[in-house]
Amino acid sequence: MGMRAAHAGAAAEQVRAARIDAAERVAAAARARAADFVVLCGDTFEDNQVERALVARVVEIMASCRCPVYVIPGNHDALVPGSVWGDGSFARAPTVRVLRDESPLDAPGGVTLWPCVARARHDERDPTLWVRAPSDGRVHVLLAHGTVESVHYEEPWYPIARDCAERARVDYVALGHFHQHLEYVGGDGVARMAYSGTHEPTRFGERDPGQALLVSIEKAGDRPSIEPMVTGALRWLVVEATLREAGDVARTADAVRAMGEGAQTLMRLKLDGYLRVDEQDALVSLAEMVRERFLFGRVESALRPAPTDSAWTRDLPPGPVLDAAKLLAQWAEPSFDGRPSHVSAEVAARALLELYSMASTGE
Numbered sequence: 310m311g312m313r314a315a316h317a318g319a320a321a322e323q324v325r326a327a328r329i330d331a332a333e334r335v336a337a338a339a340r341a342r343a344a345d346f347v348v349l350c351g352d353t354f355e356d357n358q359v360e361r362a363l364v365a366r367v368v369e370i371m372a373s374c375r376c377p378v379y380v381i382p383g384n385h386d387a388l389v390p391g392s393v394w395g396d397g398s399f400a401r402a403p404t405v406r407v408l409r410d411e412s413p414l415d416a417p418g419g420v421t422l423w424p425c426v427a428r429a430r431h432d433e434r435d436p437t438l439w440v441r442a443p444s445d446g447r448v449h450v451l452l453a454h455g456t457v458e459s460v461h462y463e464e465p466w467y468p469i470a471r472d473c474a475e476r477a478r479v480d481y482v483a484l485g486h487f488h489q490h491l492e493y494v495g496g497d498g499v500a501r502m503a504y505s506g507t508h509e510p511t512r513f514g515e516r517d518p519g520q521a522l523l524v525s526i527e528k529a530g531d532r533p534s535i536e537p538m539v540t541g542a543l544r545w546l547v548v549e550a551t552l553r554e555a556g557d558v559a560r561t562a563d564a565v566r567a568m569g570e571g572a573q574t575l576m577r578l579k580l581d582g583y584l585r586v587d588e589q590d591a592l593v594s595l596a597e598m599v600r601e602r603f604l605f606g607r608v609e610s611a612l613r614p615a616p617t618d619s620a621w622t623r624d625l626p627p628g629p630v631l632d633a634a635k636l637l638a639q640w641a642e643p644s645f646d647g648r649p650s651h652v653s654a655e656v657a658a659r660a661l662l663e664l665y666s667m668a669s670t671g672e
């Protein structure tokens with residue numbers, strides 16, 4: 310919460326509002342499914358400088374869960390002097406508990422929570438090493454914020470071992486930091502560790518964001534049931550298209566149009582390949598459509614001019630490449646009738662483009 314969303318351009322305000330709406334859906338899901346409690350595993354806030362009015366609003370949403378909400382600080386909202394966690398609104402919400410110490414505490418449903426607390430933006434140590442739960446018949450749940458080994462993430466801090474659940478002897482490890490839903494299956498084939506991912510998608514290129522996890526554990530040692538619940542609303546789509554043949558711009562426009570109305574969609578269209586001179590206007594229309602149809606739309610073009618005639622072959626040195634280019638140019642003429650029977654004009658035109666690509670990029 311409090312993400313500035315500059316990467317969403319003029320849609321930033323709607324992107325921020327969507328995160329509030331999605332948080333309300335998390336609280337509504339907690340009420341509808343009568344959750345014993347809710348945990349937030351760090352980075353609830355973008356940073357410790359977010360507006361205090363936003364903090365008050367978020368605390369209000371947490372309090373609307375009608376069950377206790379346990380929150381650990383993450384590396385973005387680390388527990389430091391002057392942090393967001395000192396805001397007065399927390400003191401006015403008795404069901405919202407910010408966990409500030411590495412000490413186990415009892416939660417409803419016969420559960421013991423083991424909170425790991427981030428106290429800095431960066432840390433190279435595994436925050437879970439202190440946990441070793443007893444076999445006392447209670448359900449033990451570890452809360453941590455960090456990077457499980459093998460996750461590739463631009464903020465590789467707070468490393469967490471893959472066998473954390475086994476080593477700490479807990480029934481479940483609830484993880485924050487990574488934005489996508491990801492579960493870890495232990496040596497016994499059971500997933501006891503998972504990132505829920507963010508409650509609302511954050512940016513382009515994420516897989517499986519916009520969810521909360523409903524985790525049910527009947528009794529100590531039982532296999533956790535992990536049920537993803539959709540809470541997000543906006544779609545951040547990346548569409549890639551390679552233009553090769555006449556009509557490909559129009560075909561790409563049709564494909565984009567087929568994705569439906571885009572009030573809830575942010576679209577990044579990446580184009581490469583070749584743009585024919587006679588399709589430049591179509592490309593301008595396509596870019597306009599992407600900008601107008603979606604909440605946010607951006608076209609990223611790596612298009613190169615297509616060879617409109619075979620003049621480019623004049624730059625080729627004499628030899629087999631030049632010979633092949635001349636032959637393909639001849640075969641690519643639809644009116645030419647001397648092609649071998651297994652070659653169509655279309656195939657020859659594509660082969661000529663491939664050759665052009667190799668020649669123009671020096672391959």
Ligand SMILES: [Mn+2]
Nearest residue numbers: 352383384486
């Ligand atoms: Mn983080």
